[in-house]
Amino acid sequence: MSRRYSRNLFRVYWWVVVLAVVLVLRVLYSSQHVPAQEALAEGRHRVARVVDGDTLKLVTGQRIRLQGVDTPETVRPDYPVEPWGPEATAFTKQFVDQADGEVTLTFGTERLDAYGRHLAFVWRDDVLLNEELVRAGLARARLGYRYSGTMKRRLADAQEEARAAGLGIWSDAIPGATASD
Template identity: 35%
Template sequence: MTKYVNLNKRKLPLWMMLVLMVISIAMGWAGCDGQRDPSLAGMEEAYVKRVVDGDTFITGNDERVRLIGIDAPESVKPDTLPEPYGPEASAYVKELLEGKTVYMDVDVSDTDRFDRLLRYIYLADGTFVNEKLLEEGYARHVVFPPDVAFEARLRDAENRAKSDGEGLWGLTD
């Protein structure tokens, strides 16, 4: 004889209720709530169609986006050899962003002199990409006022990478 649980006048087998509870608990532990980080609400969503290099990508709408506060070593500059750690930075950003939806936040300036959108970039889980690239040594911190909202945070990320010898900071001559 199967036992039933009464939920709002619907009867479900007890075993089904237990399975649903276990799945719900497991999803909560894994952080799989199907939602994006709430701090991303109100940010501009963009699909990353192609990564150009370690600090620039192209959206699904063919807009060029430049990450604020970072400068990755060059890897695709015409008529020049790639800079040390440039190809690694480009490959890492490609793996991190290409084919994914990101969330973009503007500071003061909308575009730079090359008409690229200037943005802070976040992944759906809330990862601050600009900071992550600095922390892992894939870029250097640069400041172009008036876009300085996260200047101290980004500088600190670069300093941690330097002291730990991460990425380009671990290169020897």
């Protein structure tokens, strides 16, 4: 085999390896990349269903994640239902039902989470679901994200009220447990 032939063969192999690496990286990136979501305007929207305490699905198919709060898990795959999770989900369902299935959405600086859900403040008239979940002790305030200081103060104050009153997640009680448990 001539020296020139082996050098050309080396170049071909080298380009094949580079191309393979680029293709693998592109596949990995596209599988982790959250697809761009259609813009969602502030205002009134109809809720198709309550997924869990802090997630809604609109009739348009878009998912809404309540900004600034985190409720105990109820539907996370391969994860047990957490105490107070079903109560948080029931609270959110009742809120949406009292709004006849139509809520008003407002947004902070961050519009989407890592899963492509819209981050929103959810209102029924002048009542803020995010705040009421925290005030009832059914959610923790998440203050480390980018949204207004006014909203952060509202959520922090509601959390302090719930904690001081020993409500929900701030209580020693385990929902559904009886005295004999």
